[in-house]
Amino acid sequence: MITLVGKIFDGEKIIEQGTVVIENDKIERVSEGIDIPQGSEVIQANFIMPGLVDAHLHFFGVEEDNVLSWNIVNEIDVAIRSTRDMERLLRSGFTLVRDLGSKVAVRLDYLQRRGEILGPTVIASGYSLAITGGNDDPKDLPIDIAQRLSYSFYCDSPYECRKAVRMAIRQGARVIKVYASGAFSQGGKILPGFALDELKAIVDESHRFGLKVASHAYGKEAIMNSILAGVDTIEHGLGLDDETASMIKERGICYIPTLATYEVPFEVRDPEVRIYREELVKRHFSEDIRIAVSHGVKIATGTDYVGSKKRPHGQNYRESVLLSRYMSNLEVLRASTSIASECLGVKVGYIREGYKADLIVLKDDPTRDIENLKPNNVSYVIKDGKLYTGYGLYQE
């Protein structure tokens, strides 16, 4: 039994002085004031909150940030680096992450659940689903080699895409990731992804198996197609407008803007593409998020970090810091815990009786300064009721 005493954010509101009692892997009791059961281990905490969530990342286990190196990296290196990244995430305060396309995440999920490796709960998509010749298809390689090395299943037509969903499920996917668009292209364009009939088939097949669908969407057409197809979360969502935001709100879809990935300098050789990318990213920061907030859309934290030098796992709290430009610190904490967990369909993210004991202890209060979510402010992480030291008390 572990008892925590201190200021609490319970996933929804603040309790100025409270007690959390943990028995086995569950939260047994949360109460106001100090009320310590006899014989319990006690931690005096400055701030107690649910573990952080990253709803969109990739375990690529690679130093570089380009599609060719993501595909041709040595797969044993990927596994070893990703195991390291799992521990980094945990000790940085992350108890739940969702991987939207990689070669190793379903295995990380499996080994973490068996207690063989340290890390957050992983909701993994297995391979993502993408069109042939899309932006995650390294087109310098022959197609058979590209497909063999890729972290995506390439599928074209509703029938092939239903099969691709089943292939991902066969790998152990707990969510399905699709590309409703590609990325930025020449002449002020966005590369198309799946057509509406393909998206509808993917969503139908995924939902038949009880899996949510996460849709990479750049531009209004991709956002609209994702909404009409019935996806559960919209990833990136560049080019959101009032019409699409109100439909997202009405249907209860989650919006995961992945701001953290766009603050990282990204090398684009073609000047036309670079200018267009900069324009859309600028609009994402200045308008898209404000529109989402004004419509009351469910916004969740996701970084799109891949474990590279520029987007390293462990620094994923950056998304919360960036979101604090648009909402109060308390709302950011909700987006980073309870709302994100709900978007992933996992019953965590609250410090409430009966919930799984996935929570963190911080040295300083993040409602005062959101930077207090940084790794070296994390004293302890409790995952499945087990106590781990955070980077605030531990150095690599």
Ligand SMILES: [Zn+2]
């Ligand atoms: Zn991504």
